[in-house]
Amino acid sequence: MPRRLPVLLLLLAAFVPAARGEGPSVRAGHVWIRQAPPGVSVLAGYFSIENLTDKPLTLTSVKSPDFGTVEMHESVSQGGTESMRQVGEVDIPALGSVEFKPGGYHVMLMQPKKNLFAGDMVSLTLAFSDGSELAILAPVRRDPPQR
Amino acid sequence: MKSKTLLAYAGLCILAIAGGLLAGYLTFHPRHPRPVTEAVLLHEAKPLPEFTLSDTAGQGFTRAALLGHWSLLYFGYTHCPDACPTTLSELDHMQGQLRGVPAADKPAVYFISVDPQRDDLALLRNYALYFNPAFIGATGNVESLKALTAPLGVDFSYDPADRKGDYGVNHSTFVVLVDPEAREVALFTPPLQPKRMAADYLAILKYYGENT
Ligand SMILES: [Cu+2]
Numbered sequence: 244m245p246r247r248l249p250v251l252l253l254l255l256a257a258f259v260p261a262a263r264g265e266g267p268s269v270r271a272g273h274v275w276i277r278q279a280p281p282g283v284s285v286l287a288g289y290f291s292i293e294n295l296t297d298k299p300l301t302l303t304s305v306k307s308p309d310f311g312t313v314e315m316h317e318s319v320s321q322g323g324t325e326s327m328r329q330v331g332e333v334d335i336p337a338l339g340s341v342e343f344k345p346g347g348y349h350v351m352l353m354q355p356k357k358n359l360f361a362g363d364m365v366s367l368t369l370a371f372s373d374g375s376e377l378a379i380l381a382p383v384r385r386d387p388p389q390r
Numbered sequence: 391m392k393s394k395t396l397l398a399y400a401g402l403c404i405l406a407i408a409g410g411l412l413a414g415y416l417t418f419h420p421r422h423p424r425p426v427t428e429a430v431l432l433h434e435a436k437p438l439p440e441f442t443l444s445d446t447a448g449q450g451f452t453r454a455a456l457l458g459h460w461s462l463l464y465f466g467y468t469h470c471p472d473a474c475p476t477t478l479s480e481l482d483h484m485q486g487q488l489r490g491v492p493a494a495d496k497p498a499v500y501f502i503s504v505d506p507q508r509d510d511l512a513l514l515r516n517y518a519l520y521f522n523p524a525f526i527g528a529t530g531n532v533e534s535l536k537a538l539t540a541p542l543g544v545d546f547s548y549d550p551a552d553r554k555g556d557y558g559v560n561h562s563t564f565v566v567l568v569d570p571e572a573r574e575v576a577l578f579t580p581p582l583q584p585k586r587m588a589a590d591y592l593a594i595l596k597y598y599g600e601n602t
Contacts, residue, residue, distance in 0.1 A: 277475055280468070280520040282513045287471040318472050323579065324545045325473050326560035345476040346563075346580055386479060 268296045268373060269335070273342075274381045275388050276352065278361045286310075286359065288350035288367065288381055291342045294335040301372035302333040302341070309365050311354025318346050332372075345387070359383045422600045425593035427576070428586050430564075435573035435598075441538040443502065443530035446515040451500070451528040456572040460497040460595065463566040465544045467505035467559045468517045473580075474501075477563065478521040480582040485522055487588035495595060497567070503529040504539070504546035505559050542566055542574060567591065569598060 274290040294300045305313050315330045325346070333348060335341045343349050350367070359365065361384050369377040382388075424431060438453055445451035462481060466474035481499050488496055501518050503509035506529045509517075514527030529535070539546065544562045551557040567576040576594055578587055 277471075280475060281516040283468055283471075283517070285469060285471045287475070316472075320563065320580075322545075323543075323562050323564055324560055325563045326549070327472065327558045345472055349472050351471055 268300065268375050269294055269369070269371060269377050271369070271377060271379050273388060273390070274367075274379050276359070276365055276381045276383045278359070278383050278385050279355075284353070284355060286352040286355065286383070287345075288352055288365070289343045289345065289387070290350075290379065290381070291340055291344075292335055292369070292377075293340040294337060296373075297337045298373075299337050300335045302335060302369055303331075303372055304370045305350050306368045306370070307352060307365055309356050309359070310352045311356070312351075313353070313367075314351045315348065316351045317348050320346070361385050422597060425590075425597050427590040427593055428578075428583070429567070429590040429594065430577040430579065431594060431597075432575055432577075435569060435571070435575045436541075438568065438572045438574060439537060439541050441534065443528045443534055443538070444511060445500070445526050445528035446511050446518060447526050451502075451526075451530075453572050456568050456570075458570050460495070460570060460591075461568040462497045462499045462578075463502060463542075463568060464500070465502045465504050465539060465546065466561055466563075467503050468509050468513055469505065469556070470559065470561075473561075473563050475521075477565065477580065477582060478518075478525070480584050480587075481525075481565065482522040483584035484582070484587045484591070485524070487584055488591070491592070497591065499525045501525055501527050502535070502538070503527065504532075504535055504561055505529075505548075506531055506535070567594065 270293045272291050272293070276286050276288045279286045292302060305315060307313050315333060316327050317330050318325050318327050330348070333341055341348065363383045365381045365383060367379050367381050369379065438456065440453050443451040449455060464477055464481065466477070468474070478501060485496070485499070499522065501514070503514055509529055511527065511529070514529060518525040518527040546559060546561040549558040549560065563580050565578040565582065566574055567578065569575045575598065
């Protein structure tokens with residue numbers, strides 16, 4: 244089943260830690276990008292990041308060679324009304340984790356350089372306040388991966 | 391002898407009280423209790439006002455279009471990267487949960503764009519169909535939209551546009567359940583759980599079927 248391959252790649256990608264100096268400082272999981280419905284050129288990306296160090300870390304940027312602009316956004320719900328705001332950075336507590344998921348933090352992927360469909364892989368590079376970077380491969384999917 | 395009469399008398403009294411209580415209960419309570427749902431079940435169904443929008447089914451989307459079948463209304467915009475695709479795909483999964491339900495009891499799903507400046511019917515058709523071939527897209531000018539959204543308590547507003555002219559739309563994220571008499575009966579609030587939604591929907595359907 245060819246559809247399984249991206250999932251395997253994802254699993255491999257998700258658990259390759261950011262190696263630097265003494266050891267990995269972060270780990271990503273549950274990485275996926277929601278396929279854009281027709282007529283839409285903005286995609287949302289989701290993942291969880293785990294801080295493996297005993298010091299707080301900050302995610303300072305997300306980049307992708309496949310998109311013109313990448314921003315971090317947060318969906319904020321107030322009295323049943325949802326709005327979105329751009330966030331410059333996201334703190335990850337020491338030995339804690341932060342989840343990018345529908346209705347919360349998400350990566351806004353804008354100006355795609357090519358059409359992306361379910362099964363395609365997108366490379367993302369996450370940069371952190373300690374100078375480390377984490378490269379991950381995110382599969383484009385219709386639905387969230389099973390937990 | 392005396393105690394026996396007393397006992398019979400007491401028994402009669404108890405019966406009378408119980409009967410009175412039962413009669414009172416039946417008078418003030420419908421025969422079937424309100425179902426316990428995660429959905430917010432309105433205490434009293436609220437009739438929708440008249441409104442006129444256009445939809446991708448080719449008919450005008452009016453109050454009359456909601457008569458005779460159950461409907462789910464969700465308000466959003468196609469440029470929404472997070473809430474709208476999430477909700478529509480969950481509504482599709484909810485429809486999947488209702489696979490065995492007779493067609494007449496299935497809800498029609500309307501995605502109503504509150505961003506008419508960017509969303510036309512052609513775009514809405516492709517967008518809605520992507521999630522489910524039966525989903526219907528609808529929109530209209532802001533004034534016509536407000537005629538429907540205001541009484542439902544659905545909010546929307548526009549963020550200022552950026553340099554490229556892109557802007558976000560702030561909008562309510564609950565799904566409105568409308569009964570076959572075009573009355574608002576319940577709200578589903580996020581995070582939506584398709585299985586739970588389907589169960590709640592069927593419970594509400596049953597409740598309304600038995601109490602009207
Ligand atoms: Cu966003």
